[in-house]
Amino acid sequence: MKSDLYSTLTEKINSGNFSSIFILVDENTEKYCLDIFLQKSKIESFNQINIPSGESNKNIESCISIWDQLNSFKADRKSLLINLGGGVLTDIGGFAASTYLRGISFINVPTTLLGMVDAAHGGKTGVDFKLLKNQIGVFNEPLEVLLDNEYLKTLSKEEYVNGYAEVVKHSLLTDKSALNFNSLVKLDLFKDSEDIINNYSQIKNEIVESDKYESNIRKVLNLGHTIGHAVESYSHISERITDLKHGEAIVIGMITELYISHKKLNFPIKDLLGIKEHLSKYFGQISFSESDIDQIYDLMIYDKKNSSNKINFVLLNEIGDPIVDQTVSSDIFKESFLFYNDLL
Numbered sequence: 590m591k592s593d594l595y596s597t598l599t600e601k602i603n604s605g606n607f608s609s610i611f612i613l614v615d616e617n618t619e620k621y622c623l624d625i626f627l628q629k630s631k632i633e634s635f636n637q638i639n640i641p642s643g644e645s646n647k648n649i650e651s652c653i654s655i656w657d658q659l660n661s662f663k664a665d666r667k668s669l670l671i672n673l674g675g676g677v678l679t680d681i682g683g684f685a686a687s688t689y690l691r692g693i694s695f696i697n698v699p700t701t702l703l704g705m706v707d708a709a710h711g712g713k714t715g716v717d718f719k720l721l722k723n724q725i726g727v728f729n730e731p732l733e734v735l736l737d738n739e740y741l742k743t744l745s746k747e748e749y750v751n752g753y754a755e756v757v758k759h760s761l762l763t764d765k766s767a768l769n770f771n772s773l774v775k776l777d778l779f780k781d782s783e784d785i786i787n788n789y790s791q792i793k794n795e796i797v798e799s800d801k802y803e804s805n806i807r808k809v810l811n812l813g814h815t816i817g818h819a820v821e822s823y824s825h826i827s828e829r830i831t832d833l834k835h836g837e838a839i840v841i842g843m844i845t846e847l848y849i850s851h852k853k854l855n856f857p858i859k860d861l862l863g864i865k866e867h868l869s870k871y872f873g874q875i876s877f878s879e880s881d882i883d884q885i886y887d888l889m890i891y892d893k894k895n896s897s898n899k900i901n902f903v904l905l906n907e908i909g910d911p912i913v914d915q916t917v918s919s920d921i922f923k924e925s926f927l928f929y930n931d932l933l
């Protein structure tokens with residue numbers, strides 16, 4: 590990545606447009622990322638705001654804490670919030686900034702692979718509410734997203750791999766052969782991080798650019814998320830299944846939704862099996878019981894993307910050819926979990 594990566598950010602900060610600068614961190618990004626950020630951005634005058642890490646803190650209480658801290662530092666409408674962290678932190682920080690005093694500017698500096706390729710881009714901000722993912726939020730674009738893969742050096746291997754789920758998703762959506770899934774598998778996930786971040790975040794940005802408010806084409810980015818979000822929420826309430834990270838749940842969502850694509854749209858079986866096998870190199874397998882599957886189905890009914898009480902899926906005709914607003918019967922839904930569990 591270029592050495593003048595921070596020059597646009599430094600220029601914006603020194604432009605005189607902002608009355609005060611705030612940097613939002615959690616305990617991990619405070620420890621591992623803040624010094625790097627301060628050294629590279631050359632920001633000297635700022636106030637620090639802390640929230641606790643983790644999906645269980647992606648809630649309105651964290652926003653209240655941010656608003657309280659902004660108040661105590663006398664932030665005003667010309668203040669700027671810099672979100673330094675993973676997808677949880679940029680989602681919360683973006684929402685807190687977008688609603689504070691009817692909206693102050695914010696910049697995202699993602700520090701996880703998942704944040705760099707996906708969460709920090711596109712202006713979806715928000716928090717979870719009553720076990721449902723991202724129920725409360727607004728669309729609001731950050732002023733800038735600064736991508737610096739130096740932050741990845743301190744990220745655990747498990748968290749790094751977690752971000753690969755969204756990379757694979759983007760590779761399944763693109764019709765560019767140099768970037769699609771068959772090209773992605775030729776890259777080294779660990780050595781080629783710079784290419785992966787730049788190329789696969791670009792796929793998302795191009796889709797978002799053509800449909801900022803998700804009235805049509807942007808819905809394709811929900812591939813794997815209709816089932817994946819329900820699986821993720823379910824893992825937080827189930828005593829049988831351990832808490833899943835976002836990427837782990839999205840992998841389950843992608844495999845089941847690609848099986849449904851195969852059944853409904855003839856998505857090629859060879860690709861389906863190849864994708865499942867590739868993902869199994871990086872992600873473990875969960876065994877779902879019949880009762881788990883029923884409860885996941887019930888949770889999915891409440892997914893915010895559904896309209897008229899129907900469950901809308903993104904499916905694939907083939908790699909690079911997604912189709913939105915597909916309805917699926919409960920029978921095929923359940924069958925897709927048998928496929929995931931290697932029972933078909």
Ligand SMILES: NC(=O)c1ccc[n+]([C@@H]2O[C@H](COP(=O)([O-])OP(=O)(O)OC[C@H]3O[C@@H](n4cnc5c(N)ncnc54)[C@H](O)[C@@H]3O)[C@@H](O)[C@H]2O)c1
Nearest residue numbers: 617621642675676677678700701703708713740743744835
């Ligand atoms: N807004 C969107 O468009 C969008 C898209 C995809 C996902 N998301 C959201 O993103 C969230 C998941 O994000 P995530 O996977 O980045 O998880 P995360 O933000 O919870 O980060 C994972 C962990 O890594 C720590 N961490 C972050 N950077 C670090 C670093 N450089 N070194 C060491 N530790 C570090 C964090 O403190 C946290 O404990 C989910 O809530 C999901 O809903 C949002």
